Each structure stands twice: as structure tokens, then as C-alpha cells.
Amino acid sequence: MANRADVSAAFIALADPTRRRIFERLAQRTRSVGELAEGLPVTRPAVSQHLKVLAQAGLVAHERDGARRVYRIDPRGLAMMRAYLDRFWDRALAAFKTAVEQGEEK
């Protein structure tokens, strides 16, 4: 199932703290690779590599502004929200099961 893969990709992409920081900074506004690298203790090629992973997970996209690429959060990228809810319901329903079965024993 493709959606299952999307969920995993989003999780893997954001499990890395540097990628989370990149994602957070893009959520503030669009930025180029150079602008992203300025505030981070990593090289531009490393930022590019992180952006590639984020893009593959459907979390960021880029557009051309003349000669340079400007990155932004993918507005269609609801992979993250969906992934969050997916995990959330796993946790909530596990707690629900415990609550239901505790009560039923009495």
C-alpha cells in the first residue's frame, strides 16, 4: 500500500533532527539551499541531501526562481498530518482497549 510507505517515509525523514530543523525553517517561509545552510551546522551539499529525503517523503517541494531553486513545504504534503493521525489512533486505541478490558472483568 502506497500510503503505508508514505507514512514510513515521513517518519524516517523527520526522525533526523537536522531534517526536522530544515522542515521547521521552511514552514516559516520559503528558502534556498544557501539560506538553509546559513543557520545550520552542516554544509550545503548535506542540506541538499536532506532536502532530497524530505522531498521523497512528500514533505517539501521546490520551484525555480531564475537560476536558483527555492524550497518550500509541499502544500499538498499532508503525508505528515496523516502519519501523525495514524500513529495517534494506534496509541489512543491501545489505551482504549486497556480501559475497556479492565472494566469488563468486574
Next chain:
Amino acid sequence: MSAVPPVRKELVVAASAEHAFNVFTSGIDRWWPRKHHIGSSPLQREVLEAGVGGRWYGVSQDGTECDVGKVLVWDPPRRLVLSWQITSDWKFDPDFTTEIEVTFTAEGPKTTRLVLEHRDLHRYGLAEPVIRGQIDSKEGGWGFILQGFAEEAARP
């Protein structure tokens, strides 16, 4: 972009359908994750009011109430449809709606299969707040979700 699959969960609990329905609804405070709360202070109590139109909300320790959604279908002990009106920047928005349908199927006197479907998630694709940059670091928005992600990602 409309072809976003719903989040679908299925589980079997060792309880009657009536009991499962009651714990899910009137007993929601017993199992609702404490961290999942959009209010200004920690969650004191989660409430799901009985019947169609019933409110679903959390009560913070400071007494403020934070709506989540409301009851759209109330058919105990078989079926429940709720609205989930929390946007991707983690705020209640009466004009934003996704749906959660929960069915309880008795497979024995003490065995119930629960299927939960959280749908209309494509509506999150229209969430411009993300682009508008409402990324408040800790209390809400994407920061909150990212924090949840980090925690979930760290789980084995």
C-alpha cells in the same frame, strides 16, 4: 489530490459491544491520550456528550474548554460518527471538518470488533496555515506535531 486514503484501524476487544461503546463515548476520559490537547494548560478531562449534536471537547486545568468536534451519528452500541474539526495548525475551526466513523461489531458476548476510520484527510492538503508560517515552536501547530513525531519515531 482527493485520493488520500483514510486512516483505518481495526481491533478486537474482550468486552461486549455495549461496554465498548460506552467506554469509547461516556468513558473517553479514561483512555484519551493526555498529550493530545490543544488547550492552554494540561488536559484535565476529555468529554464526549451523548447523542447527535453532542459536543466533544477537552477541559484544561485552567478550566477552559477546547472543542474537538461533535457527534454526527449516535447509534449505540453499533455505530458512531464524529466530526474532528482540528486544523493542521492545531486549532479548532468550525468551518473545517474531517470525519471519524467507529463501528462496534459483536463477535461474541464478550468479543467486539472495532473499526475506526478517520477520513476526509485530503482537506488537510488545503491547509494554507502551514505556508503562512504558523509554526509556533512548542504549544501548537507544526511544532506540536513535530514533537509528536519525534516521540513516535523514537519508539521501538
